[in-house]
Amino acid sequence: MTNYPNQVPACGTDHLTKVYTTGETPVVAVDDVSVAIERGSFTAIMGPSGSGKSTLMHCMAGLDRPTSGGVFIGTDNIALLPEKTVTRVRRDKIGFVFQSFNLLPTLTAEQNIVLPLELAGRKVDRQLLDQVVSSLGIADRLTHRPSQLSGGQQQRVAIARALVTQPEVIFADEPTGALDQRTGTALLEYLQSCARDQGRTIIMVTHDPKAAGYADRALMLLDGRIVQDVADPTAETMLSLLGAVVA
Numbered sequence: 001m002t003n004y005p006n007q008v009p010a011c012g013t014d015h016l017t018k019v020y021t022t023g024e025t026p027v028v029a030v031d032d033v034s035v036a037i038e039r040g041s042f043t044a045i046m047g048p049s050g051s052g053k054s055t056l057m058h059c060m061a062g063l064d065r066p067t068s069g070g071v072f073i074g075t076d077n078i079a080l081l082p083e084k085t086v087t088r089v090r091r092d093k094i095g096f097v098f099q100s101f102n103l104l105p106t107l108t109a110e111q112n113i114v115l116p117l118e119l120a121g122r123k124v125d126r127q128l129l130d131q132v133v134s135s136l137g138i139a140d141r142l143t144h145r146p147s148q149l150s151g152g153q154q155q156r157v158a159i160a161r162a163l164v165t166q167p168e169v170i171f172a173d174e175p176t177g178a179l180d181q182r183t184g185t186a187l188l189e190y191l192q193s194c195a196r197d198q199g200r201t202i203i204m205v206t207h208d209p210k211a212a213g214y215a216d217r218a219l220m221l222l223d224g225r226i227v228q229d230v231a232d233p234t235a236e237t238m239l240s241l242l243g244a245v246v247a
């Protein structure tokens with residue numbers, strides 16, 4: 001834990017390395033990354049294709065195992081925990097929002113939202129559920145199935161599903177990728193308010209400099225390393241940094 005600060009961040013990594021050995025030559029997807037993510041912050045992860053964004057996020061979220069180094073959720077180093085315990089940490093402390101929404105088609109919006117709670121054997125906090133769905137503007141859509149909802153509404157259901165478990169960290173993988181610009185902007189504003197007003201910790205992988213402009217911090221990856229760590233990023237800054245690393 002050499003690089004891990006004393007004040008406990010929401011999550012982070014300590015000399016995290018991930019090497020894939022499935023192909024003919026090993027690929028170092030994440031190369032000695034140490035980063036601490038502050039509680040209540042909104043962080044964007046950017047970088048060219050193949051720079052290691054998804055691998056870093058998957059390792060941080062306990063979806064993939066590091067080759068070496070530490071991965072912290074609060075004080076738990078999940079790299080040292082058995083798979084069963086990692087699954088529990090993931091269920092109890094982490095929320096996910098994917099580009100493809102990952103909603104179950106046969107369930108209503110509400111059933112999709114409360115599914116993680118039911119799987120964890122936890123009670124549904126009706127007041128919290130009402131508050132989350134009304135702040136996302138989907139309170140009148142709860143009995144609809146995903147096929148009866150627009151893309152933006154489906155993504156908001158996916159966000160509600162990530163929020164009702166009150167996770168310590170929410171990981172979002174290209175959450176605006178499948179949305180039109182207006183709906184995408186509304187979603188980013190919502191994620192921003194989740195961090196600023198509700199103290200949620202959000203980590204978002206994005207290709208879009210405009211989306212990164214909504215975050216408090218942006219990490220730029222190149223060849224599995226963090227090459228820029230930008231406070232209060234703007235779309236313009238991120239666009240020029242991205243241009244510089246792909247040049």
Ligand SMILES: Nc1ncnc2c1ncn2[C@@H]1O[C@H](COP(=O)(O)OP(=O)(O)OP(=O)(O)O)[C@@H](O)[C@H]1O
Nearest residue numbers: 020022023027029048049050051052053054055056
């Ligand atoms: N399961 C795997 N097996 C072997 N190599 C992999 C695997 N997953 C990713 N890689 C390699 O690791 C490197 C980083 O991939 P990763 O998907 O993390 O990048 P990324 O920045 O998320 O890319 P993109 O923006 O295209 O989604 C790439 O060279 C990729 O080919």
